[in-house]
Structures are given as structure tokens and as C-alpha cells.
Amino acid sequence: MSIGVAAHIHAASEGGPRYEKFMSPEQRAHISNGIWLCQSCSKLIDVDPARYTVGVLKNWKKQAEAEALAQIEAGRILQTRVTQLTETVEHDEKLDLDIAGDYFVAAASDIRNAAARMALALHEDRPVRVLCNYPEFDKIKPIDDGSVPGAFDSVKLAAYRKEKAAKGRRIAAAIELAFSKACFEPWSLYLQDLDDWYLLLQGIPRAFTADRTTGTVEKLAVWRTDEPAIQTSIRLTEAEVRDVLATTGLAKMDYLAFGAGWRSPDELSKNLILDKVIPNILRALTTSEIGRRPELSQIVNLPSWHIGRD
Numbered sequence: 001m002s003i004g005v006a007a008h009i010h011a012a013s014e015g016g017p018r019y020e021k022f023m024s025p026e027q028r029a030h031i032s033n034g035i036w037l038c039q040s041c042s043k044l045i046d047v048d049p050a051r052y053t054v055g056v057l058k059n060w061k062k063q064a065e066a067e068a069l070a071q072i073e074a075g076r077i078l079q080t081r082v083t084q085l086t087e088t089v090e091h092d093e094k095l096d097l098d099i100a101g102d103y104f105v106a107a108a109s110d111i112r113n114a115a116a117r118m119a120l121a122l123h124e125d126r127p128v129r130v131l132c133n134y135p136e137f138d139k140i141k142p143i144d145d146g147s148v149p150g151a152f153d154s155v156k157l158a159a160y161r162k163e164k165a166a167k168g169r170r171i172a173a174a175i176e177l178a179f180s181k182a183c184f185e186p187w188s189l190y191l192q193d194l195d196d197w198y199l200l201l202q203g204i205p206r207a208f209t210a211d212r213t214t215g216t217v218e219k220l221a222v223w224r225t226d227e228p229a230i231q232t233s234i235r236l237t238e239a240e241v242r243d244v245l246a247t248t249g250l251a252k253m254d255y256l257a258f259g260a261g262w263r264s265p266d267e268l269s270k271n272l273i274l275d276k277v278i279p280n281i282l283r284a285l286t287t288s289e290i291g292r293r294p295e296l297s298q299i300v301n302l303p304s305w306h307i308g309r310d
Helices: 025-029 039-047 054-085 106-125 135-138 155-179 181-190 194-207 238-248 272-288
Strands: 004-008 034-038 096-100 129-133 214-224 230-237 306-309
Touching: 004 039, 034 039, 034 054, 054 155, 054 181, 054 238, 096 106, 096 155, 106 194, 129 155, 155 181, 155 272, 181 238, 181 272, 194 272, 214 238, 230 238, 238 272
Parallel strands: 096 129
Antiparallel strands: 004 034, 214 230, 214 306
């Protein structure tokens, strides 16, 4: 049984809700001016056009289409991209990852293998468990005699290790969240092969660092206005700024005004989404209780977020 109805965004005739006099009859009849709604909502948007504006309806449509496509793609992508790993990757869902500073120290091939193992665990519906280690701990020895200014004494070293261990747990939680079904389904369009998984895995530790990225020239705010309201930001290099302008079609960053509904992160390039946007969203989620909410797949859906110059 279907109770769906095709509704107009801009009214089909003069005097109707959201009527645009400059549109041609062909434009009014085009699919781009249509939105599929239930009977109740189709009536609601027409009796209160001041609340249900063109921008609101287009955002509804964009989110619904993205969610539907993600659900369709989710199973197929994992099936076609990851099942070939079954005979070559260990069936061990627990991973130890070594970090120095805020970067993985393992060889690229090892990180790629880790991404493959986690993707396979996701495909086989096995939970991913991650432990982030700091091997540098074993090399640091306390110096208590005061001979080296700024050197670690026993108390400072203990505090340093505690701080790093806490950060390691947050990074591990973000990685586990990234490789969960709740996040994969809305992000499946960006995670279509192991190179994508690898890029995401590499980007997560960097999201937890302070401002150490050399060459950054701009900050880009990433936020939600719907509940739960969350905000984070990413730092862009000159090359990334050019990338943002190219994909959004804007002439300069000043046009990325900080305002709800202006631009969505899914307008950015896939590389920037995987390397910066999603890792920073994960960081924001894992530093709160939001990452445990049952509606997480709706929360992380990129069309529900906005971007603007910070």
C-alpha cells in the first residue's frame, strides 16, 4: 500500500504556495520541482508555506534521496569490494595500532591491511575492537636531577602518559565508530574501495591533534542545527581551499557564510570528506555521549550537516 503523493515545490499555478512567476511551464512540471511526500505532509507544506520554504523542501528531498541511495548501496558495496579479502585477511577483529604524536607509525601496507581487516569485520557483522598504543612511552625515561631543563620528572611523565592514553582511547573509539554499521550505511557512498577506507583511517588520528597542520590558511566550520546540535571545524591548506571553491562553485571563501542550510559537506570532494570532514565529525561524536545514540545513522548523514567559513 502506498500513501505517497507527488507534490510541487514551486506551485504549478499562480497564487499557489511558493509560486515562482519566472519559471516556465516545463520547469514547473520537471522532476526537479517535485518532491515525493506522504498525504499528510503534502497538505502540510501547502497550508503553511512560510514555514515550509523552498529551501526546506529541497533539503528534505536531498536528504531523503541520499539516505535511500545509501541504503541501496550499503550491502552491494561491501559485497563487491570486500569479500575478496576473505581468504587473505585474518579473521581477527581486535587490532593494535601504534601512534607517535598524532600519526600512525606503521608502514602504509600495514595500515591498509588494518583497514581491510576492519572492513571485512564490518561485512561479516563482527564488532571492531581497536587499541591505540604509544610505543614512545618505553623510550622515555624520567630525569629527576634537574640537569636537563624541561625534562620529564616522574610526576610529569605519569601525567603525560595518562593524557596520551586517554587520547589513544578516544582515537580507538572513533575508529570503532567509523567501522560500525550505523556509520557505514550513511557514508557508504564515500567508502567504495580500500583506498577510501585507508584514507579515512589515516585521517582519524590527525583529527585529534591540536593545530599542528603546517600550511593551514582557513578554518571551515562543520555543524548541525537539528538536535542534537554538534559543531566542529577543520583546517584547510591552500590546495584544500581551492578544492572547496571548485566543488562548491563559489568564487571565494567569504561567500561561505555561517548560516544554517547554506551548504552541505557532501558538496565537498570525496578526499576532503574522508580525510578531514568525517574524522572531525567522529572526534566530536566520541568526545560526547552522542556516538552511542540509537539514531546515530541519521545524525551522521552528511546532508543533515552544514559547512561555513569559521
